[in-house]
Amino acid sequence: MAVLTSQHDDFPRWYQDVVAKAELADNGPVRGTMVIRPWGYAIWELLQAELDAHIKRAGAENVYLPLLIPEGYLRREAEHIEGFSPELAVVTHAGGKQLEEPAVIRPTSETLFGEYLARWIQSYRDLPLCLNQWANAIRWELRTRLFLRTSEFLWQEGHTAHAAQGDAAAYARRIHADVYRAVLEGVLAIPVLTGLKTEAERFAGATTTLTCEGMMRDGKALQLATSHELGQNFARAFDITYTSESGAVEHCWTTSWGSSTRMVGGLIMCHGDDAGLRLAPAVAPAQVVIVAVKDDPEVLATVERLERELDELGIRLRVDRRTDLGLGRRLTDWELKGVPVRLEVGPRDLAAGTASLVRRDGAPRIAVALDDAAAGARDALGQAQAALLSQARSELERRTVDVETLEEAIEASGEGFARIDWAACGVEGERRANAVGVTVRCLMRADGSIPDTAEEDDLVAVLARAY
Amino acid sequence: MAVLTSQHDDFPRWYQDVVAKAELADNGPVRGTMVIRPWGYAIWELLQAELDAHIKRAGAENVYLPLLIPEGYLRREAEHIEGFSPELAVVTHAGGKQLEEPAVIRPTSETLFGEYLARWIQSYRDLPLCLNQWANAIRWELRTRLFLRTSEFLWQEGHTAHAAQGDAAAYARRIHADVYRAVLEGVLAIPVLTGLKTEAERFAGATTTLTCEGMMRDGKALQLATSHELGQNFARAFDITYTSESGAVEHCWTTSWGSSTRMVGGLIMCHGDDAGLRLAPAVAPAQVVIVAVKDDPEVLATVERLERELDELGIRLRVDRRTDLGLGRRLTDWELKGVPVRLEVGPRDLAAGTASLVRRDGAPRIAVALDDAAAGARDALGQAQAALLSQARSELERRTVDVETLEEAIEASGEGFARIDWAACGVEGERRANAVGVTVRCLMRADGSIPDTAEEDDLVAVLARAY
Numbered sequence: 001m002a003v004l005t006s007q008h009d010d011f012p013r014w015y016q017d018v019v020a021k022a023e024l025a026d027n028g029p030v031r032g033t034m035v036i037r038p039w040g041y042a043i044w045e046l047l048q049a050e051l052d053a054h055i056k057r058a059g060a061e062n063v064y065l066p067l068l069i070p071e072g073y074l075r076r077e078a079e080h081i082e083g084f085s086p087e088l089a090v091v092t093h094a095g096g097k098q099l100e101e102p103a104v105i106r107p108t109s110e111t112l113f114g115e116y117l118a119r120w121i122q123s124y125r126d127l128p129l130c131l132n133q134w135a136n137a138i139r140w141e142l143r144t145r146l147f148l149r150t151s152e153f154l155w156q157e158g159h160t161a162h163a164a165q166g167d168a169a170a171y172a173r174r175i176h177a178d179v180y181r182a183v184l185e186g187v188l189a190i191p192v193l194t195g196l197k198t199e200a201e202r203f204a205g206a207t208t209t210l211t212c213e214g215m216m217r218d219g220k221a222l223q224l225a226t227s228h229e230l231g232q233n234f235a236r237a238f239d240i241t242y243t244s245e246s247g248a249v250e251h252c253w254t255t256s257w258g259s260s261t262r263m264v265g266g267l268i269m270c271h272g273d274d275a276g277l278r279l280a281p282a283v284a285p286a287q288v289v290i291v292a293v294k295d296d297p298e299v300l301a302t303v304e305r306l307e308r309e310l311d312e313l314g315i316r317l318r319v320d321r322r323t324d325l326g327l328g329r330r331l332t333d334w335e336l337k338g339v340p341v342r343l344e345v346g347p348r349d350l351a352a353g354t355a356s357l358v359r360r361d362g363a364p365r366i367a368v369a370l371d372d373a374a375a376g377a378r379d380a381l382g383q384a385q386a387a388l389l390s391q392a393r394s395e396l397e398r399r400t401v402d403v404e405t406l407e408e409a410i411e412a413s414g415e416g417f418a419r420i421d422w423a424a425c426g427v428e429g430e431r432r433a434n435a436v437g438v439t440v441r442c443l444m445r446a447d448g449s450i451p452d453t454a455e456e457d458d459l460v461a462v463l464a465r466a467y
Numbered sequence: 468m469a470v471l472t473s474q475h476d477d478f479p480r481w482y483q484d485v486v487a488k489a490e491l492a493d494n495g496p497v498r499g500t501m502v503i504r505p506w507g508y509a510i511w512e513l514l515q516a517e518l519d520a521h522i523k524r525a526g527a528e529n530v531y532l533p534l535l536i537p538e539g540y541l542r543r544e545a546e547h548i549e550g551f552s553p554e555l556a557v558v559t560h561a562g563g564k565q566l567e568e569p570a571v572i573r574p575t576s577e578t579l580f581g582e583y584l585a586r587w588i589q590s591y592r593d594l595p596l597c598l599n600q601w602a603n604a605i606r607w608e609l610r611t612r613l614f615l616r617t618s619e620f621l622w623q624e625g626h627t628a629h630a631a632q633g634d635a636a637a638y639a640r641r642i643h644a645d646v647y648r649a650v651l652e653g654v655l656a657i658p659v660l661t662g663l664k665t666e667a668e669r670f671a672g673a674t675t676t677l678t679c680e681g682m683m684r685d686g687k688a689l690q691l692a693t694s695h696e697l698g699q700n701f702a703r704a705f706d707i708t709y710t711s712e713s714g715a716v717e718h719c720w721t722t723s724w725g726s727s728t729r730m731v732g733g734l735i736m737c738h739g740d741d742a743g744l745r746l747a748p749a750v751a752p753a754q755v756v757i758v759a760v761k762d763d764p765e766v767l768a769t770v771e772r773l774e775r776e777l778d779e780l781g782i783r784l785r786v787d788r789r790t791d792l793g794l795g796r797r798l799t800d801w802e803l804k805g806v807p808v809r810l811e812v813g814p815r816d817l818a819a820g821t822a823s824l825v826r827r828d829g830a831p832r833i834a835v836a837l838d839d840a841a842a843g844a845r846d847a848l849g850q851a852q853a854a855l856l857s858q859a860r861s862e863l864e865r866r867t868v869d870v871e872t873l874e875e876a877i878e879a880s881g882e883g884f885a886r887i888d889w890a891a892c893g894v895e896g897e898r899r900a901n902a903v904g905v906t907v908r909c910l911m912r913a914d915g916s917i918p919d920t921a922e923e924d925d926l927v928a929v930l931a932r933a934y
Contacts, residue, residue, distance in 0.1 A: 026583070029540065030570050033533035035583060038598070041529050062508050066500035067534075067572075067603055067619050068556070073496065089535070089561040091572065095607035096553045103497050105534075105558065105572075116493070116502060131505070136534055136603065140562035151561075152534050 003336055006274045011218040015145070015269060022277050022337050024268070025146045032144035032151030036261075039337060040147075042285035044154065044264055048134065050187045050282070051156060051259060054179040058171075060130040060158055065112040067136070068103040073111045087139040089151075105138045110256065113159040114238030121161055121252065123243045128167060130160040147265035148222075148467055155260035161240055161252040165231070168253035169208070172227045173450070175257045176210040180225035188263065189280040189389035190214045190270045191396050192224060193417070193462055195442030196454045200430055203256075207231040210450065213441045213462070215396045216269035219416040221441045221464040224266050227257035265467075271388050277338025278360050280388055281381040286318040288377045289339045291330060293346030295323035302345050302370065306355070309374035315381070335360060340384045341377050361387045400462075406432060409463045413438040422459040430461075438463050470803055473741045478685040482612070482736060489744050489804050491735070492613045499611035499618030503728075506804060507614075509752035511621065511731055515601065517654045517749070518623060518726060521646040525638075527597040527625055532579040534603070535570040540578045554606040556618075572605045577723065580626040581705030588628055588719065590710045595634060597627040614732035615689070615934055622727035628707055628719040632698070635720035636675070639694045640917070642724045643677040647692035655730065656747040656856040657681045657737045658863050659691060660884075660929055662909030663921045667897055670723075674698040675920065680908045680929070682863045683736035686883040688908045688931040691733050694724035732934075738855050744805025745827050747855055748848040753785040755844050756806045758797060760813030762790035769812050769837065773822070776841035782848070802827060807851045808844050828854045867929075873899060876930045880905040889926040897928075905930050 003021060005013040019025055024040030027033070036044065052062075068091060089105045092098060106112070113131065121129055138152045158175060162168040176194065184190045197209035206228035214222050235241070235251040244250050271278040281287050288310055292303045303319060310317050318339070320330055334342055344356040354367040357376055361384045368376040399416025403409045406429040412418035413433075422443055425433070430440050443459045445451055451459055470488060472480040486492055491507030494500070503511065519529075535558060556572045559565060573579070580598065588596055605619045625642060629635040643661065651657045664676035673695035681689050702708070702718040711717050738745040748754050755777055759770045770786060777784050785806070787797055801809055811823040821834040824843055828851045835843040866883025870876045873896040879885035880900075889910055892900070897907050910926045912918055918926055 026586075028533035028535075029537050029579070029582070030533060030535040033535060034531075035533065035579075036531040037587075038528035038530055041531055044531075045529065061505035062512060063505055064501075064503040064508055064511075064621065066495035066497060066502065067605065068495075068497040068500060070496050086563045088563075089558050089570075091556050092559045093569075094556040094605075095609075096555075102560075103556075112496070112502075115496070119493075120504075138534065138561075142562075154531065 002274065003332060004274060004276060007217055007272075012145075014272075014274070018268060018272055018276055018336070019146050024264075027146070028152075030151070032141050034146050034150045034152065039285055040264065043267070043279065043283050044261060046283040046285070047183070047187065047263060047267075048156075050183050051179065052134070054183055055132050055156070055158065055175075058130075058174055058178055060132040060160065063131050063133055064135065065106075065109045065116070065133060067106055069106055069109075069111060071102045071104050073115065074104060087141070089138045089140055106135070107137055107139045108157055108258070109133055109135065109137075110157070110159070110234075111238075113157075113256075114234060114240065117159065117161050117252075117254075118238050118240045121240060121242050124163055124245055127242055127252065128160055128162045128171065130158070130171070132156055132158040145265070145467075147261050147268070149262070153260045153262070155258055157258040158256060160255045161235070162254070163242065163244070163250070163252065165253045168255050169229055172208070172210060172229045172255040172257065175255070176212070176225075176227040180212050180227065180257075180259060184212055184214065184224055184263070185389065187280065187282045188267050188270075189282075189385055189392060190224070190266055191389060191393040193442060193444065193448075195444035195450055195462070197226070198427075198430060198440045198443060198454060198461075200427070200434075201440060203228050205230055205233050207233070208453065211442050214266050214270055215392075215399065215417060215464075216266070216467070217272065217395070218269070219399050219414075219464075221417065221466040222262070222266045222269065223441070223466065224263055225257070225259035228255060230254045230256060270392050272338070275332075276336030278388060279338035279340055281340045281385045284338065284340050285316060286337075286339050287316045287381055288341045288343060289318045289320055289334050291320045291327075291334070291342060291344045292323055293327055293344055293349075296347055298350055299345050299347060302350060302355070306343060306345070306370075306373055310377060313374060313378050315378060341380045343373060343377055359384050359387075361391070363387065409433065410436055410438050413464050416464070417441070418463045419460050420463060422461040425461050425463070433463055437465055439466050441466060469741065470799060471741060471743060474684055474739075479612075481739075481741070485735060485739055485743055485803070486613050491731075494613070495619075497618070499608050501613050501617045501619065506752055507731065510734070510746065510750050511728060513750040513752070514650070514654065514730060514734075515623075517650050518646065519601070521650055522599050522623070522625065522642075525597075525641055525645055527599040527627065530598050530600055531602065532573075532576045532583070532600060534573055536573055536576075536578060538569045538571050540582065541571060554608070556605045556607055573602070574604055574606045575624055575725075576600055576602065576604075577624070577626070577701075578705075580624075580723075581701060581707065584626065584628050584719075584721070585705050585707045588707060588709050591630055591712055594709055594719065595627055595629045595638065597625070597638070599623055599625040612732070612934075614728050614735070616729070620727045620729065622725055624725040625723060627722045628702070629721070630709065630711070630717070630719065632720045635722050636696055639675070639677060639696045639722040639724065642722070643679070643692075643694040647679050647694065647724075647726060651679055651681065651691055651730070652856065654747065654749045655734050655737075656749075656852055656859060657691070657733055658856060658860040660909055660911065660915075661917055662911035662929070663918055664693070665894075665897060665907045665910060665921060665928075667894070667901075668907060670695050672697055672700050674700070677917065678909050681733050681737055682859075682866065682884060682931075683733070683934070684739065684862070685736070686866050686881075686931075688884065688933040689729070689733045689736065690908070690933065691730055692724070692726035695722060697721045697723060737859055739805070742799075743803030745855060746805035746807055748807045748852045751805065751807050752783060753804075753806050754783045754848055755808045755810060756785045756787055756801050758787045758794075758801070758809060758811045759790055760794055760811055760816075763814055765817055766812050766814060769817060769822070773810060773812070773837075773840055777844060780841060780845050782845060808847045810840060810844055826851050826854075828858070830854065876900065877903055877905050880931050883931070884908070885930045886927050887930060889928040892928050892930070900930055904932055906933050908933060
């Protein structure tokens with residue numbers, strides 16, 4: 001009997017099954033919240049470490065701003081409060097008394113960043129000021145799905161201030177390319193389309209929104225990370241100014257950018273199959289599992305030797321010595337959990353002086369000489385990482401079609417992505433598509449590159465159904 | 468003019484000054500909350516990484532439980548709610564409506580751990596289950612002080628379940644010794660007294676509480692981390708049971724243990740002096756600062772060479788090329804920020820083929836040959852780490868006195884720690900000491916080792932004023 005509902009039969013049910021059975025996460029007791037279990041949290045930690053290292057290389061420093069925001073702060077930026085008001089969780093009582101002013105749990109820390117950037121920036125010497133925060137945030141959602149959309153989520157949000165518009169624009173693009181795209185493709189092995197959001201899809205207050213859009217195995221799009229130029233809008237709302245070298249007081253140009261635990265949902269849905277997760281080795285809590293097939297002294301000694309050798313190679317590792325459980329059940333379990341490479345050691349393997357090496361991404365099972373098994377597993381990890389990216393890229397290409405009319409685009413969105421001249425769709429076409437649940441995921445140039453502005457001529461729009 | 472109030476004149480004011488002027492943290496807009504700035508957050512990140520690595524080596528896995536807890540959950544464990552009720556922040560509205568059941572922002576995740584441990588543990592095969600969480604928590608405090616006691620704080624809390632009492636006891640002690648004491652002394656260079664809490668000071672619901680107590684430079688104690696044996700109390704309250712090998716259903720034995728951003732406060736107050744922070748190299752965001760004394764081509768070339776060499780040694784590094792600012796102001800600033808080692812490069816140094824090496828912990832300034840400067844700075848870091856620990860240990864010893872009566876103990880608590888036979892103090896003496904603001908920090912054996920229980924004969928009590 002299959003452990004999971006098949007993707008083809010019911011993709012949302014498959015997702016729910018795999019999240020539960022691979023022990024990634026449970027529902028929390030308060031509606032829409034999430035309990036992240038060790039296997040799921042370890043994936044997030046590895047992903048977070050990669051994002052954090054890339055963010056630091058891009059020159060941003062981490063800070064921590066408080067969870068609670070005075071309600072009055074959110075009224076300062078009219079556009080901001082309109083966007084978030086129905087999503088807010090409000091603390092009215094604390095310390096046994098009603099609060100004089102209610103406090104809101106951050107839906108983002110944007111208003112606090114505004115407040116403190118204004119305090120910390122005095123002169124051109126303080127610019128650029130590039131800050132990032134790792135934190136939890138709450139947005140009360142009506143329909144929630146573990147990792148993809150939860151009332152509470154874990155994320156990073158970056159906020160930067162610059163002296164010139166060009167500096168802000170370049171930084172928003174740098175984060176988009178060198179952090180988000182680099183990690184999505186290089187670490188999670190998720191190929192992404194990159195481009196600009198239309199005005200309708202743009203973040204409130206942004207002048208430009210850059211997005212990374214991935215394709216899930218049901219053909220739907222998942223927005224995985226966005227990076228915004230905020231012009232001087234945000235700096236005006238919060239009075240973020242600096243004194244220039246000439247002594248004039250000027251408003252800063254700012255950016256903001258974010259990514260969240262949603263990326264874990266993307267990892268699951270971009271690579272998973274009917275047998276369970278298929279984890280990219282770079283974020284697999286265990287990259288290799290060594291399975292002792294039988295409770296036999298020679299088998300156990302060999303398992304121990306391989307454990308030592310793989311450990312010396314710095315590979316994250318589990319060893320399965322549960323020989324009192326059925327082998328089939330154990331292998332099914334490691335497949336469900338998505339461990340990229342499995343080394344099986346049994347008496348028959350040993351008789352031949354080999355171990356069996358199985359790659360979760362679908363390469364044929366091979367026998368490797370015991371002396372080469374550790375190095376073979378290491379090499380298989382590199383191959384598995386590349387194979388997942390290339391399989392996902394083929395799938396993305398296969399399910400992306402060029403169309404000429406809006407009707408064809410909407411039709412094609414049932415199966416995957418549709419590329420159409422933005423001129424042939426336009427704001428009016430976008431509205432009609434939205435009415436039937438299809439959205440413009442991004443605008444790009446015909447060669448796939450990112451336009452300078454959404455107003456450029458000859459842009460291509462990518463339409464899809466989305467999470 | 469001194470940058471800071473002197474410690475001798477007004478220690479609390481010195482603390483407030485150094486937190487602000489070294490740009491560690493600001494007050495948040497909601498009462499008692501904290502904005503952690505890049506320099507302060509980088510210290511926390513380095514400390515957190517060390518704690519996390521030690522926790523993982525002790526076999527615990529990280530999870531994430533939701534911020535919000537249904538109010539009803541807190542009523543399950545009567546002792547628990549009594550301890551926390553006046554400290555709770557309550558969410559009554561979310562998504563634009565009043566909630567059917569109010570939700571509490573976690574003061575700890577203890578009740579949620581109870582709930583999920585009960586779900587996740589079925590059989591003896593699932594034990595021990597050792598979990599840890601890094602998160603924010605809120606306890607509404609009346610008197611707050613940045614890092615030391617804030618309404619919102621960042622922390623880790625571990626919760627583990629075991630099949631036998633002895634396993635739980637051993638694990639609580641392992642965390643206390645191999646994680647907390649190891650990191651406090653080995654990383655933060657804070658020598659600690661370790662022992663058991665008295666019944667009055669024990670965590671509600673704990674059968675044994677192990678503590679690490681540090682001495683600050685005003686002679687007061689700071690509790691830096693605690694590890695609790697909870698017996699079967701917690702397992703009974705949450706029905707955490709397992710089926711043993713023989714098929715019987717048994718309650719688990721559990722532990723919990725925590726440490727927080729308060730440790731950063733301990734680092735500041737244990738080592739800081741009138742010139743500012745003195746950071747332990749292991750958690751210094753910059754371990755070495757290279758200061759270009761003059762805007763001179765040869766100076767700048769040498770600075771660049773040293774930068775490259777130190778970078779190759781894997782040393783965290785800042786380079787100060789702000790030669791348009793006064794040198795004195797720049798040096799004062801790096802002292803304030805507590806950078807452990809400073810390399811100054813000026814024309815006079817170059818003429819002698821040397822750089823000046825200054826250790827923030829107070830070793831005399833020395834000239835090092837340029838060819839040896841990078842290695843010299845690296846060695847100085849090791850020496851500075853050891854010197855801070857040894858200075859703090861001397862101070863702890865100097866200010867700890869053996870006394871025979873409670874009156875002497877209370878008197879001595881004005882200057883430091885007092886050691887007294889627990890039999891000469893007792894529960895009644897503890898109450899009288901508490902009435903004048905003095906507490907029993909811990910009980911230990913006469914040789915300083917940790918008793919098995921607080922009921923052992925011939926224990927020594929350490930009394931002090933505390934944060």
